[in-house]
Amino acid sequence: MLFEIIGIGNKKFEPAKQQLELIQKHRVFSGGQRHYELVKHLLPHEHEWILIKAPLESLFESYQNTDETILVFASGDPLFYGISNTLQTKYPGAQINTYPYFNAIQLLIHRININSNQLKTISVHGRSWQALDEVLIQQESLIGVLTDAEKSPPAIAKRLLDYGYDNYSICIGEDLEGEHEQVRQMDLREASLQIFHPLNCVILQKKAHRDISFGVEDDLFEGLSGRPNMITKMPVRLCTLHALALQSKTVLYDIGFCTGSLSIEAKLRFPQLVVHAFEKRTECMQLMQNNRRKFGAVGINVHLGDIFEFDFTSINKPDAVFIGGHGGRLNELMHKIDQYISTGGIIVMNAVQQNSIDEFIATATALNWKLIEPLKLKVNSHNEITILKAIKN
Secondary structure, eight states: OOOEEEEEEOOOOOOOOHHHHHHHHHHHHEEHHHHHHHHHHOHHHHHHEOOOSSSSHHHHHHHHTSOOOOEEEEEOTTTSSHHHHHHHHOOSSSSSEOOOOOOOHHHHHHHHHHHOEEEEEEEOOOOHHHHHHHHHHHOOOOEEEEHHHOSSSHHHHHOOOOOTTTTTEEEEESSSTTTTTTEEOOHHHHHOOOOOOOSSEEEEEEEEEEOOOSSSOOOOOOOOOTTTSSSHHHHHHHHHHHHHHHOOEEEEEEESOTTTTHHHHHHOOOTTTTTEEEEEHHHHHHHHHHHHHHHTTOOOOOOOEEEOOOOOGGGGSSSEEEEOTTTTTTHHHHHHHHHHHHHEEEEEEEESSSSHHHHHHHHHHHHEEEEEEEEEOTTTTSOOOOEEEEEOO
């Protein structure tokens, strides 16, 4: 298969000589309806147009039924979250020639005339918030965001405000190169209340650095009423994160999150991590909500209810699991974890009682997990904690 892919702007297309020659040599073209309106004056009278729209399976079927070279028109740079990347993935053996134009983020940078050396660009267009959450926690100085109808400029502004990232300003480029082009720079609160043209992109600029310490002090977390010690202590928390080896992991389950301290610390230190936090006690939901917003730990997935009734097949498989609570059913919980955790995945539990230590070791042995030598810690006058660790074979 051979694809020629031309990136165009948001205006009537006037091609360069090489591009015009390509157009004149071909009969089969493809692109969105908006692209067709911008290029139809250049197409030969006897042409075929394959419309790009969801579902893409129908598009791929049309491509595969075509025995001619297909010339595709795409917005901006087709190699920038675009159709060239999609086709490379779908047809790894195909020849794909790409002729790019400026992408929307580049156009907006040009409009506001700022240095883009530190620019970090991400897309939430048809995607989750994960990429935006990661760069926010990292506090990148300049962030370009490709938006969609749901993850719009107001939604982005509200997300930043909800998690305390008011140290950013926002610039919105609307209908760039179109007849309704507008560029607006404003603060997040103003942007959260505005309506914008559906064709838009965003630049976030950091105004000041938000200081979040490495190892959050325990008394900064909001805790259970009347139970101030019901939290994994900071030194134990950091040793636990070390035992979980999260620098090389992708998905963490925090079972029995209580205040959310371990999930929050994990997300702040390893923003690329997908975190699923589980808790049975309903009063802990508000604690998690308040604490993750206070510390800017955006992107933690919270599940409330009985862990033994939860369908793990509905979410990502873990390669790291922290057991913060088991309701006296540790053996049963470890057997359930064993069904879903990836081979080589790490399981860690902090225990005070000897019977819990013995049960963890016995169950891990029965499951053929590789046990790692326990680590014992005592923080001030609190009970000694044993950090138990095993690896799924």
